[in-house]
Amino acid sequence: MSASSTAPPLPEIVESAGLLIGHRELPSRYFLAPLAGYTHLAFRRALREVGGLGLATTDLVHATQLCGEHRHSLELVATHLDDNPLTVQIFGGGVEQLVGAARWLESHRYAGIDINMGCPMAKVNGQGGGARLLCDADNACRMVEQVVAAVSLPVTVKMRLGWDRDSISSPYLAKRFEEVGVQAITIHGRTRQQGFQGVVDLEGIAATVAAVKSIPVIGNGDVRPPADALQMRRVTGCAAVAIGRGAMLDPWIFRKLADHHRGQPMREPTRDEQVDFLARHFQLMTEQHAERSCILFRKFAAWYGAKLGIPEDLEHRLRLFNDFTEFEQIVSEIRERHGERRNTIATALIKVPNGPVERW
Ligand SMILES: Cc1cc2nc3c(=O)[nH]c(=O)nc-3n(C[C@H](O)[C@H](O)[C@H](O)COP(=O)(O)O)c2cc1C
The missing domain is CATH 3.20.20.70 (Aldolase class I)
Incomplete structure (x- = not known):
């Protein structure tokens, strides 16, 4: 499909x-x-x-x-x-x-x-x-x-x-x-x-x-x-x-x-909603993992980068940030600059095993 x-x-x-x-x-x-x-x-x-x-x-x-x-x-x-x-x-x-x-x-x-x-x-x-x-x-x-x-x-x-x-x-x-x-x-x-x-x-x-x-x-x-x-x-x-x-x-x-x-047209998220989702995802992560979220969230940098069309330099910073203030700064820059890069549908960023699967 x-x-x-x-x-x-x-x-x-x-x-x-x-x-x-x-x-x-x-x-x-x-x-x-x-x-x-x-x-x-x-x-x-x-x-x-x-x-x-x-x-x-x-x-x-x-x-x-x-x-x-x-x-x-x-x-x-x-x-x-x-x-x-x-x-x-x-x-x-x-x-x-x-x-x-x-x-x-x-x-x-x-x-x-x-x-x-x-x-x-x-x-x-x-x-x-x-x-x-x-x-x-x-x-x-x-x-x-x-x-x-x-x-x-x-x-x-x-x-x-x-x-x-x-x-x-x-x-x-x-x-x-x-x-x-x-x-x-x-x-x-x-x-x-x-x-x-x-x-x-x-x-x-x-x-x-x-x-x-x-x-x-x-x-x-x-x-x-x-x-x-x-x-x-x-x-x-x-x-x-x-x-x-x-x-x-x-x-x-x-x-x-x-x-x-409901018989209504399917709503596409606005660009702002997409950045809000990124920010909310991180915020909710901090409720569970506090500072460790900065490291855990890095895994999603490439994902959001591709999805939101975040410029390479910002995506790179999203992969390296160390504290909440830095995250906030990156997000506010993303709000201004996302879409500078063409966004892609990055299925490949979700790694799947190459061969037969034992667990799932
Ligand atoms: C990265 C990754 C992790 C997965 N982890 C699990 C898992 O923990 N338990 C499970 O039953 N299936 C797991 N699956 C299989 C998915 O639940 C699903 O069966 C499979 O990806 C096909 O559905 P999809 O095309 O909607 O992703 C995983 C798949 C992927 C790609």
């Missing part, structure tokens, strides 16, 4: 309000897919302020480390009253660790748990598993069933179509997961072997949708302009769409889809 310059008619979808996942009522059918290293608390909060987001999921959190309350895991699950609805994604360890992490999340009042079915458990426990669980349905179901039984929170699963083209397992697994009490499935329409190559297979997503009785299936993969999300829903019949890189490229995508379903 890709954007085109002459706007074709938008695929027709009659919106039927939000969506239920278990007892959770979600305000829209457009979700944020987890992008480890990007979809952190500050980014999620900034996105939610823009509007239209139905559900966000944390970056994947290692179950064993969460149970041990390792600092990094606690940072990953850090949340805020504004950061709602939120699901925490767990992976790794064995069944006991996944169950332990699920119980930890329930006792800390989180509202939903997602199991990453592409986790490299083979490496962790040496017994095979991880994305291989996609080929080992019995083992995967036993594991998921125990997590479901351990908590009263809705448990969901995110997976790919299968190990490779010759072993497409998601329809069968989705059906089995529903039988053991999983409340929704997110399906990235590629195989583990494909990594991020090729294009998303909408028929594969449709086959997964067709395999379940009543739980929502959330389609995922390659949604860029909002029309792609509508098209995915129309072609596959999926109940909702999870958008990852498309939300980094265009944090206004959820608002645009909400506009569309």
